[in-house]
Amino acid sequence: xxxxxxxxxxxxxxxxxxxxxxxxxxxxxxxxxxxxxxxxxxxxxxxxxxxxxxxxxxxxxxxxxxxxxxxxxxxxxxxxxxxxxxxxxxxxxxxxxxxxxxxxxxxxxxxxxxxxxxxxxxxxxxxxxxxxxxxxxxxxxxxxxxxxxxxxxxxxxxxxxxxxxxxxxxxxxxxxxxxxxxxxxxxxxxxxxxxxxxxxxxxxxxxxxxxxxxxxxxxxxxxxxxxxxxxxxxxxxxxxxxxxxxxxxxxxxxxxxxxxxxxxxxxxxxxxxxxxxx
Amino acid sequence: xxxxxxxxxxxxxxxxxxxxxxxxxxxxxxxxxxxxxxxxxxxxxxxxxxxxxxxxxxxxxxxxxxxxxxxxxxxxxxxxxxxxxxxxxxxxxxxxxxxxxxxxxxxxxxxxxxxxxxxxxxxxxxxxxxxxxxxxxxxxxxxxxxxxxxxxxxxxxxxxxxxxxxxxxxxxxxxxxxxxxxxxxxxxxxxxxxxxxxxxxxxxxxxxxxxxxxxxxxxxxxxxxxxxxxxxxxxxxxxxxxxxxxxxxxxxxxxxxxxxxxxxxxxxxxxxxxxxxxxxxxxxxxxxxxxxxxxxxxxxxxxxxxxxxxxxxxxxxxxxxxxxxxxxxxxxxxxxxxxxxxxxxxxxxxxxxxxxxxxxxxxx
Numbered sequence: 001x002x003x004x005x006x007x008x009x010x011x012x013x014x015x016x017x018x019x020x021x022x023x024x025x026x027x028x029x030x031x032x033x034x035x036x037x038x039x040x041x042x043x044x045x046x047x048x049x050x051x052x053x054x055x056x057x058x059x060x061x062x063x064x065x066x067x068x069x070x071x072x073x074x075x076x077x078x079x080x081x082x083x084x085x086x087x088x089x090x091x092x093x094x095x096x097x098x099x100x101x102x103x104x105x106x107x108x109x110x111x112x113x114x115x116x117x118x119x120x121x122x123x124x125x126x127x128x129x130x131x132x133x134x135x136x137x138x139x140x141x142x143x144x145x146x147x148x149x150x151x152x153x154x155x156x157x158x159x160x161x162x163x164x165x166x167x168x169x170x171x172x173x174x175x176x177x178x179x180x181x182x183x184x185x186x187x188x189x190x191x192x193x194x195x196x197x198x199x200x201x202x203x204x205x206x207x208x209x210x211x212x213x214x215x216x217x218x219x220x221x222x223x224x225x226x227x228x229x230x231x232x233x234x235x236x237x238x239x240x241x242x243x244x245x246x247x248x249x250x251x252x253x254x255x256x257x258x259x260x261x262x263x264x265x266x267x268x269x270x271x272x273x274x275x276x277x278x
Numbered sequence: 279x280x281x282x283x284x285x286x287x288x289x290x291x292x293x294x295x296x297x298x299x300x301x302x303x304x305x306x307x308x309x310x311x312x313x314x315x316x317x318x319x320x321x322x323x324x325x326x327x328x329x330x331x332x333x334x335x336x337x338x339x340x341x342x343x344x345x346x347x348x349x350x351x352x353x354x355x356x357x358x359x360x361x362x363x364x365x366x367x368x369x370x371x372x373x374x375x376x377x378x379x380x381x382x383x384x385x386x387x388x389x390x391x392x393x394x395x396x397x398x399x400x401x402x403x404x405x406x407x408x409x410x411x412x413x414x415x416x417x418x419x420x421x422x423x424x425x426x427x428x429x430x431x432x433x434x435x436x437x438x439x440x441x442x443x444x445x446x447x448x449x450x451x452x453x454x455x456x457x458x459x460x461x462x463x464x465x466x467x468x469x470x471x472x473x474x475x476x477x478x479x480x481x482x483x484x485x486x487x488x489x490x491x492x493x494x495x496x497x498x499x500x501x502x503x504x505x506x507x508x509x510x511x512x513x514x515x516x517x518x519x520x521x522x523x524x525x526x527x528x529x530x531x532x533x534x535x536x537x538x539x540x541x542x543x544x545x546x547x548x549x550x551x552x553x554x555x556x557x558x559x560x561x562x563x564x565x566x567x568x569x570x571x572x573x574x575x576x577x578x579x580x581x582x583x584x585x586x587x588x589x590x591x592x593x594x595x596x597x598x599x600x601x602x603x604x605x606x607x608x609x610x611x612x613x614x615x616x617x618x619x620x621x622x623x624x625x626x627x628x629x630x631x632x633x634x635x636x637x638x639x640x641x642x
Contacts, residue, residue, distance in 0.1 A: 010398045012348040012541075012555065016358045052349045053359050054545045054553050058571070079571045094358045183389050215573045241570050243540055243560075246394040250538030250562060253586070254576075256594035261393060275511065276576065
């Protein structure tokens with residue numbers, strides 16, 4: 001678009017992104033596909049600042065893998081003043097995007113390794129940006145296990161994709177709910193920590209990626225540690241309040257690190273000096 | 279060599295008042311309630327150097343004003359929008375800026391140039407000429423610039439004014455004026471005085487005439503604070519120093535190196551398709567500062583927030599950017615605190631309890 005977007009003058013200015021698909025996932029989460037003016041050029045695990053001009057801006061995880069076209073996928077939970085307005089937007093409407101921001105995942109950290117994804121609730125959305133490129137080049141990785149848990153059967157995201165992934169060779173998908181709430185359910189019942197105890201794990205070969213609600217991390221890390229997984233082979237994708245994405249507004253600070261610039265993906269062993277992290 | 283002259287204080291103030299012909303000049307002046315504020319100069323008789331007390335708001339806030347607009351936007355007929363950054367490049371002069379505030383501005387320049395530069399701060403900053411005025415005595419009983427290394431700030435201003443010791447009680451007060459940049463040189467050309475070959479000797483004389491120690495002193499070195507703060511993480515002192523805290527955020531608002539912000543959008547009531555995104559000062563002491571959308575609060579009690587504030591000043595930012603402490607010892611947060619919590623007292627306790635052993639500590 002305009003040259004202004006290539007200069008630092010536009011650091012806070014969003015560019016237009018038109019909604020080309022909206023698919024309801026649950027009663028409060030929807031899948032969005034947006035068309036940008038040019039490719040986003042993101043890495044797995046990065047995020048964008050999403051705007052409705054006149055309402056406000058919030059950080060939203062990118063849910064698609066790296067791609068060369070100008071498409072961006074994300075899952076948006078209707079939870080705040082901005083996302084309530086977005087929930088009323090439909091195909092053809094235009095949102096504003098800044099980014100991509102953050103460190104993201106490096107696929108090289110997972111290559112040649114068994115890979116375990118632990119996804120809690122909405123945490124599946126950002127981890128899908130890593131799951132997709134890993135599954136696309138299946139031969140570069142060892143055994144792949146995806147543990148995905150949510151509150152109840154009707155809170156499950158990407159349910160068709162989770163089933164499709166479980167049909168792939170060498171891919172094990174474990175789907176859980178905290179409670180069935182008397183709904184039909186073809187997965188397991190329990191927290192995402194539960195299956196970790198029974199997994200066939202070779203800790204010397206395993207690298208794990210975690211994303212979920214704040215309360216989840218400590219318990220998953222403990223469960224992985226009990227299985228001998230090393231802290232330098234665990235990557236966590238953290239959530240914080242963010243207002244800029246540029247390491248300036250201060251909201252996302254974790255001790256002396258900025259989640260928006262230094263994270264949101266951190267190697268667990270790097271968090272030892274950041275006690276505010278987990 | 280840059281221009282360096284000695285002239286009288288009265289001639290210097292005349293000159294500052296005269297600069298308003300070219301651009302607005304902000305100088306600490308008494309407001310309607312008597313307190314000093316960096317207000318635009320309109321009246322030469324309102325200008326004086328002596329009797330300075332810290333302004334409630336530091337002068338550096340001029341680069342990130344409270345009513346700041348980041349960009350204007352217009353919703354277009356095709357559903358898209360046009361957004362245009364708002365950059366304020368109007369020239370201005372900040373005069374009578376004290377060394378602690380010059381130091382703070384220098385630190386804020388670092389923050390705003392780091393990583394992705396902040397175009398809005400830098401546009402205002404680069405259009406501003408700063409005339410600093412060195413302090414001959416502490417400006418308040420809260421001042422501790424001498425303990426945090428900002429008293430002798432020697433960078434960040436375009437012109438440094440140094441009051442010279444009075445040789446004779448009846449002689450008019452004299453000032454050394456030194457240009458430190460091209461912009462400073464240009465302004466200083468309009469001030470007559472006696473050229474000085476060795477301005478450093480006069481600055482040294484000014485320093486020698488200052489009271490010693492200058493202002494409050496910490497019970498240890500600020501170099502020891504980062505490690506001491508890490509060790510203090512779970513200490514009771516954070517509860518003690520926040521027992522009265524109202525979490526009001528005043529300390530952040532008046533701090534010359536606090537810059538956390540929030541944003542909000544405004545639309546024109548007469549035409550809601552036209553609006554702007556604005557930036558607001560925020561405060562890490564407020565209780566919703568680190569709350570995320572689902573309600574989880576990453577710094578839920580006041581002690582955690584107070585510790586975070588103090589560590590930003592004495593540990594996080596200075597270590598990240600390899601600078602002196604971000605607390606410049608101006609004393610504003612303590613002076614304005616509604617319940618008399620003073621960062622000097624907190625830093626002192628951290629040093630006493632978690633700093634390296636000192637003679638004072640060994641004796642007690």
